[in-house]
Amino acid sequence: MTLPDRGALSRREYLKALVAAGGTSALAACLDEESAVEIPAGDPAAVPARQHAWNAVLSGDDNENIVPARHHVLLSLTLARDPTEEDRERFGRALETLERAYEWSHEGLLFTVGYTPAYFERVGWNGLPEPTALTEFEDPEFEDGDLQVHLASDHPQAVLAAEEALVGEVEEVNGVGVEESIEDLIDSRERLTGFVGPGLPAEHQDTPGVPDSEPIHEEAPFFMGFRSGFEESQASEDRVTIEEGPFAGGTTQHVETLSIDLRQWYEQDSQFQRVAKLFSHQHAEEGLVGEYGEKLDESNALTAERIANTTEDARRYGVVGHAQKAARAREDGEPLLLRRDFNTTDDDRPGLHFLSLQREIDEFVRVREAMTGTDLAEETGIGSITNNGILQYLTVRRRGNYLLPPHDLRAFPEP
Ligand code: HEM
Structure with missing residues (x-):
């Protein structure tokens, strides 16, 4: 991979x-830079x-x-063989090296290790479903590796160094010697990368697919221009933590990679339409949102009534909000x-790695169905994609399901 040109870019x-x-x-x-x-x-x-x-x-x-932490790497690894007890100990020590090198915080390094259904097949457990297409308009690639390490930090060097330490490419990480890696176990690796935070999307005005006629708000943390x-x-x-079974104390993760048609979003729609499609017509x-969400506090201002009126809103205004319809999947008023x-610019186009944690994958599927809103299109005059939240601007590229065991089982777990 060629390195970016320092002279052409801000720090x-x-x-x-x-x-x-x-x-x-x-x-x-x-x-060097940092x-x-x-x-x-x-x-x-x-x-x-x-x-x-x-x-x-x-x-x-x-x-x-x-x-959220500002910089992210999702490192997917395919194993060359089934891990042994010795590999398990070695991987555990390699992960501990990262914990010794960096404080467990956004100023140091945060990470999780998640395992896929393919991994669990190796150890004879079938408690995690394979990812599938979740809408009729998508044809995504599926995660085909064994595990995915999510590295997150406010410091770019921390996520890069941790990644290289795990795959045995560096001898030292933040001043701590790297004695173990799982380099010999890795058959192939794939990396997904990204960033989130006020101002970071606005700096990508020169990425192909990011329009420059309608600049992204300078304070917006996400490409579509709003806080979330x-x-x-x-x-x-607590709500996303698995309560019983071999992985009690762990959680599940779904990663849905989306590319976003920002040209259409910014050039075809007005701010009014953008707010109506992301939040709700109300x-x-x-004017509850402001320019990029600055008027909202710790709530997205969706009342129980507004959520309950989603179908009615679709009928009355011919448009329904993304958050409004996704919120229909709350249980007893609680998000799942x-x-x-x-955000990402992987493959040189703007997108989002939508990473979510939930107690079980089925809960993700239910919320995603609420977001897809097929029922709304069938029962009201809105399209199955157009005016149906933000579906029109999104293309699903990839999906993966993972199980994140509790800390003490995170190195090649054997249920
Ligand atoms: C580019 C893609 C996406 C963008 C820009 C986006 C943006 C937003 C925004 C601005 C909100 C309202 C603020 C908030 O409540 O935090 C929201 C809420 C939400 N979104 Fe998304 N989102 C995207 C994709 C997804 C996907 C793929 C899902 C998967 C199901 C999802 C699920 C939700 C849920 C569950 C809520 C909260 C609903 C509630 O209040 O209970 N979003 N999103």
Whole structure:
């Protein structure tokens, strides 16, 4: 992979481009660029029992909302053979090295290791469903590896270095010697990358597919121009934790990779339409959202009544909001998904790696059905894609299902 041109980019753009490029030369360039940055070291004994326990060590905003880490790598690995007991111990030690090198926080490194149905086939367990197409308009690729490591940090160098340490390409990570890797076990690897945070999407105005006629708001954390992930529309870590069985204390993860038609979104639609399609018609009419969501606090302002009126809104206004219809899947008023999604420019086009945690994959499927809203198209005058939230702008490229065991079983678990 060729490295980005330092002279043509701002510092932040350059660092993001290095994460997207990956590899040891990108890491070296990143360390060079960030030579003044000091990242706190960590202590494996201080890492929580749940791999997905990130909220307490992410920062918050002025309300109760959790702010995601800024840089992300999803490293999918296919194993060359079934892992042995010795491999299990070795992988455990390699992961501990990362915990020693970096504080368990957004300022250090957060990570999870998730396993696929293909992995569980190796160890004779069939408790995790294969990913499938979830709408009639998609023909995605499916994750075909054994495991996926999600690396997240505010520091680009931390995600890059952790990745290279795991695959045995570096001897030191943040000053800590790398003694173990699973290099010899890896048959192939695939990486998905991205970023999230105020201002980061606006810096991608020169990516193919990102329109420059309608600039993305400078404060927007996501490509479609609005804040997301409000406290009241997120499941808690407890709510997504598996309660019984061999992986009690773990969770499941679905990753849906989407590309986004931002040209149509920004050039064809008005701000009113964008708010109506993402939130609800009422949000647009009453100006509840603001330019990029700054008027919202820890809630996306969807009342129980607004959610219950989704079908009626579709009939009356000919448009329905994405959040409004997805919220129909809440149970007893509680969201089922803990969304940790982030923007991407992988494959040189704007998109989103929609990553969500839930107690079981079936819950994701149910929420996704609510978002697809086939019932709304059948019962009202809106199209199956047009005016049906944001479906018209999205193409599903890839799907993967993972099980994230609790911390003590995270290295090649054998149920
Ligand atoms: C490019 C794609 C997407 C964008 C830009 C997007 C954006 C948003 C925004 C702005 C909100 C409202 C703010 C909030 O409640 O956090 C929202 C809510 C939500 N979205 Fe998405 N989203 C996308 C894809 C998805 C996908 C694939 C799912 C999968 C089911 C999903 C599920 C949800 C859920 C469950 C909510 C919260 C509903 C509630 O309040 O209970 N979104 N999204």
